[in-house]
Amino acid sequence: MTEARIIPLNDRIRSDVAHNARVWNHWLGGKDNYPVDRAVGDRVTGMYPSIGEVARADRAFLGRAVRYLAGDAGIGQFLDIGTGLPTAGNTHEVAQHTAPDSRIVYVDNDPAVLVHARALLTSSPEGATEYIEADARHPERILRAVEPTLDLKKPVAVMLLGTLNFVLDTDEAQHIVRTLMDAVPSGSHLVLTHPTLELGGEGNEAAMRFWNENATPPITARSRAEFAAFLTGLELVEPGIVSCARWRAEPGAVEVAQFGAVARKR
Numbered sequence: 001m002t003e004a005r006i007i008p009l010n011d012r013i014r015s016d017v018a019h020n021a022r023v024w025n026h027w028l029g030g031k032d033n034y035p036v037d038r039a040v041g042d043r044v045t046g047m048y049p050s051i052g053e054v055a056r057a058d059r060a061f062l063g064r065a066v067r068y069l070a071g072d073a074g075i076g077q078f079l080d081i082g083t084g085l086p087t088a089g090n091t092h093e094v095a096q097h098t099a100p101d102s103r104i105v106y107v108d109n110d111p112a113v114l115v116h117a118r119a120l121l122t123s124s125p126e127g128a129t130e131y132i133e134a135d136a137r138h139p140e141r142i143l144r145a146v147e148p149t150l151d152l153k154k155p156v157a158v159m160l161l162g163t164l165n166f167v168l169d170t171d172e173a174q175h176i177v178r179t180l181m182d183a184v185p186s187g188s189h190l191v192l193t194h195p196t197l198e199l200g201g202e203g204n205e206a207a208m209r210f211w212n213e214n215a216t217p218p219i220t221a222r223s224r225a226e227f228a229a230f231l232t233g234l235e236l237v238e239p240g241i242v243s244c245a246r247w248r249a250e251p252g253a254v255e256v257a258q259f260g261a262v263a264r265k266r
């Protein structure tokens with residue numbers, strides 16, 4: 001019988017291959033990345049100059065969506081899958097600023113995020129934050145692990161921001177969304193962002209090809225119809241499916257090639 005070997009965390013972090021969480025951090029102006037992440041990130045920016053705007057627009061969307069959910073929608077629990085490296089305006093900071101007793105579970109499968117997870121665990125005394133290292137492809141496992149931080153009998157905001165694009169098979173991505181949304185009660189919400197080739201984004205397609213040959217994990221874009229299918233059976237919150245830059249944003253916000261939407265489970 002072979003003995004199970006525990007691989008130390010630092011041995012699991014590959015500093016020779018660009019990783020999405022760290023490159024995303026670079027595009028957001030963060031410092032938690034390696035030379036290989038900066039090199040690949042800058043090559044992508046050379047091909048697809050608006051990628052930095054996409055990353056910033058996605059984070060700004062997160063802020064507006066979470067403020068709406070913790071405020072007007074009265075949601076007290078957040079399951080943020082594909083969290084990314086900590087940055088300004090993490091989900092718990094935004095939610096607890098509005099409702100200090102908000103409870104947040106973060107999930108990511110990149111070991112670099114685990115290293116920095118302490119920064120995600122600075123909950124208000126009234127609320128709670130938890131970090132789980134897990135793969136979005138195992139939603140049942142995630143659902144088992146979120147309790148007791150989250151009470152799945154009460155509404156939850158399930159957040160998959162820039163994450164389903166790393167699940168290349170659309171049926172599998174659909175299964176993830178359905179499994180998560182089936183497990184939460186009426187009044188819960190789904191919050192999504194996803195890259196697309198349909199909203200402009202000069203150079204996006206070539207940059208994704210370059211990414212898939214040089215970095216990890218591989219990525220895919222989806223059409224509006226595919227994005228809308230993730231929200232089937234849910235009630236879209238105004239303004240519906242738009243570029244995430246335009247979701248409840250100031251008039252005149254410049255569109256980026258990333259869909260964003262919030263929808264409520266009836």
Ligand SMILES: C[S@@+](CC[C@H](N)C(=O)[O-])C[C@H]1O[C@@H](n2cnc3c(N)ncnc32)[C@H](O)[C@@H]1O
Binds near residue numbers: 062
């Ligand atoms: C583009 S970043 C988005 C980060 C954050 N949600 C945001 O919107 O700023 C995608 C994140 O998803 C994570 N991720 C990718 N595939 C994943 C998977 N199969 N399971 C869990 N996390 C995943 C990456 O490690 C990365 O941190």
